[in-house]
Amino acid sequence: MTKTICFANNKGGSGKSTACANLGYALAKAGKKILLLDGDMQLNLSLSFFEEEEVLSLASEEKNLYEALRKQSDLAECVIPTRYENIDLVRSTMLMSQIEYELFTKMQRELVLKKCLKQLKEAGKYDYILIDAPPTLGTWVINILCASDYCIIPVEASPWGLFGLANMFDFLKGLDEMTEAEVMGVLITKVDERKNYYRQTTEILKDYENIRLFNTVIHVDSAVEWAQDRSLPVAEFKKSARSAKEFAELAEEVKSYGSRKRKHGKSK
Ligand SMILES: Nc1ncnc2c1ncn2[C@@H]1O[C@H](COP(=O)(O)OP(=O)(O)OP(=O)(O)O)[C@@H](O)[C@H]1O
Numbered sequence: 001m002t003k004t005i006c007f008a009n010n011k012g013g014s015g016k017s018t019a020c021a022n023l024g025y026a027l028a029k030a031g032k033k034i035l036l037l038d039g040d041m042q043l044n045l046s047l048s049f050f051e052e053e054e055v056l057s058l059a060s061e062e063k064n065l066y067e068a069l070r071k072q073s074d075l076a077e078c079v080i081p082t083r084y085e086n087i088d089l090v091r092s093t094m095l096m097s098q099i100e101y102e103l104f105t106k107m108q109r110e111l112v113l114k115k116c117l118k119q120l121k122e123a124g125k126y127d128y129i130l131i132d133a134p135p136t137l138g139t140w141v142i143n144i145l146c147a148s149d150y151c152i153i154p155v156e157a158s159p160w161g162l163f164g165l166a167n168m169f170d171f172l173k174g175l176d177e178m179t180e181a182e183v184m185g186v187l188i189t190k191v192d193e194r195k196n197y198y199r200q201t202t203e204i205l206k207d208y209e210n211i212r213l214f215n216t217v218i219h220v221d222s223a224v225e226w227a228q229d230r231s232l233p234v235a236e237f238k239k240s241a242r243s244a245k246e247f248a249e250l251a252e253e254v255k256s257y258g259s260r261k262r263k264h265g266k267s268k
């Protein structure tokens with residue numbers, strides 16, 4: 001059965017696109033079939049697999065995420081292969097900047113993506129569909145959550161990171177009736193253990209009821225930026241990179257995550 005996982009957090013720069021791309025790569029290396037969906041007009045997920053010129057050329061193709069949503073048609077026709085076995089991508093476009101406006105006029109506007117993904121999910125070709133969400137909390141992100149079985153929330157161990165996380169959980173709580181998406185876990189990213197603040201943040205997070213932290217954390221690693229500069233997953237840029245190993249560990253955690261239903265975290 002195809003599982004859909006989105007990466008969402010209203011806080012910008014928390015590591016959503018980096019986690020989505022590199023977890024996707026690690027799951028594919030572990031033998032899983034992956035479909036990536038770039039839901040952000042910044043096209044950072046696409047840029048993790050294709051070079052800038054290729055991304056711009058893909059974005060100008062007629063069949064893309066935005067057009068499929070607009071016409072409420074099957075997303076299968078927007079799927080293209082990447083250079084890696086077992087990793088495909090839904091062609092996206094900068095036009096996604098207008099998606100809120102486009103959704104506004106639709107019936108059941110929060111379920112448009114779910115309907116466009118229905119056939120792809122039912123075909124069962126992919127083990128995982130991974131969706132990169134933009135740093136917003138509008139109708140489009142609600143669509144992403146409604147189309148997802150699970151949500152991973154990447155968070156940077158910083159004061160504003162924690163503030164953003166609290167907002168994110170409040171937002172999810174408000175959607176309780178609308179989406180089945182289960183928070184698979186909070187992923188702490190860009191960890192720098194020299195900073196005392198990281199330790200304090202982790203302690204605070206551990207103290208929350210019902211917030212599941214992944215055992216794996218992703219350390220700050222310059223290989224991540226070098227890899228992104230070359231449109232490569234970090235493990236392709238440098239196999240021995242610390243973050244590459246961490247994403248492989250994260251893939252194991254995700255693979256072994258059970259189907260047990262868990263509701264959104266609530267603070268004590
Ligand atoms: N482990 C890491 N080590 C070093 N740099 C990192 C790491 N993870 C992410 N970054 C850098 O941090 C920045 C933000 O990461 P990313 O784009 O993945 O976040 P995001 O949550 O997707 O951002 P946005 O909210 O804008 O979509 C990027 O410049 C990326 O290169």
Ligand SMILES: [Mg+2]
Nearest residue numbers: 016017040044
């Ligand atoms: Mg992003």
